[in-house]
């Protein structure tokens with residue numbers, strides 16, 4: 001079955017993010033009421049287009065609050081949409097785009113308990129998947145037995161457990177996560193990982209996860225807005241590759257973003273591909289990507305632009321917040 005599109009709220013819940021044109025996507029309107037109205041417009045467009053999977057996080061500013069007010073306003077019933085959120089980072093930007101630190105990581109049991117209470121305060125009844133935010137190959141998070149016990153108990157509340165992974169060792173973190181068990185059952189039902197035309201190093205671990213029955217959610221399919229027509233950044237690592245994708249997109253009468261999303265949607269192991277669409281137009285072109293004919297010839301041509309994961313994540317860590 002082809003993957004379904006989901007909507008991620010990283011760009012919609014707070015003034016600052018690492019995509020290229022975040023300020024103009026938000027119309028330079030940062031007051032919470034305007035941002036909430038904008039998030040609701042994008043959610044309405046996503047819902048109208050058939051998107052039924054929404055991804056938030058405690059650290060995405062007020063994303064959970066905006067999602068909760070939208071669910072109430074549209075009278076969406078629990079279970080009608082898969083509502084996923086994450087814990088593990090605390091938002092610290094103080095509603096500014098220029099904070100010295102935008103989020104602080106803490107994967108302790110205390111942080112889990114606090115942030116779970118906060119998420120439930122907002123999304124009770126709707127929250128269906130709760131994920132650890134950004135486990136890396138270096139993280140000791142999955143070795144914390146008391147934390148794993150607490151996460152395994154989410155099931156008693158009807159909430160599935162998941163994790164997102166980041167960094168050049170995503171494959172290592174994924175393989176470890178698949179093995180975590182309590183009472184003979186796998187603790188994590190879902191893994192969210194970065195996969196895009198430049199960074200495919202998690203692919204075989206994601207295949208294994210899928211084969212084991214773990215749902216795979218793809219994030220950053222557009223490399224945080226770098227795999228788009230709007231990217232004129234002049235990054236020495238990304239630019240020649242973006243130019244090559246542009247050429248191939250032209251030859252198929254499509255756009256870079258449609259090709260990049262189409263590639264992710266065509267992965268046989270993917271359950272959901274998140275679009276980080278920050279405007280209604282971006283929702284519409286994301287949905288159009290579900291109809292793109294992604295074929296073996298494109299796959300062969302695009303294999304030549306894959307980056308070494310260490311190089312990709314080094315470039316990723318230099319993306320500026322705006």
Ligand SMILES: NC(=O)c1ccc[n+]([C@@H]2O[C@H](COP(=O)([O-])OP(=O)(O)OC[C@H]3O[C@@H](n4cnc5c(N)ncnc54)[C@H](OP(=O)(O)O)[C@@H]3O)[C@@H](O)[C@H]2O)c1
Nearest residue numbers: 008009010019020021022164219220221222223224225276
């Ligand atoms: N560690 C984690 O757990 C983690 C990390 C990152 C993301 N995520 C999740 O993954 C989601 C997606 O990631 P992302 O937003 O960082 O990256 P993305 O989906 O790769 O990029 C999204 C950005 O691309 C640009 N864009 C241009 N045309 C677009 C189109 N047709 N459709 C969608 N976007 C278009 C927009 O930025 P501009 O207009 O500014 O160019 C948009 O905000 C997030 O919302 C979040 O839910 C999770």
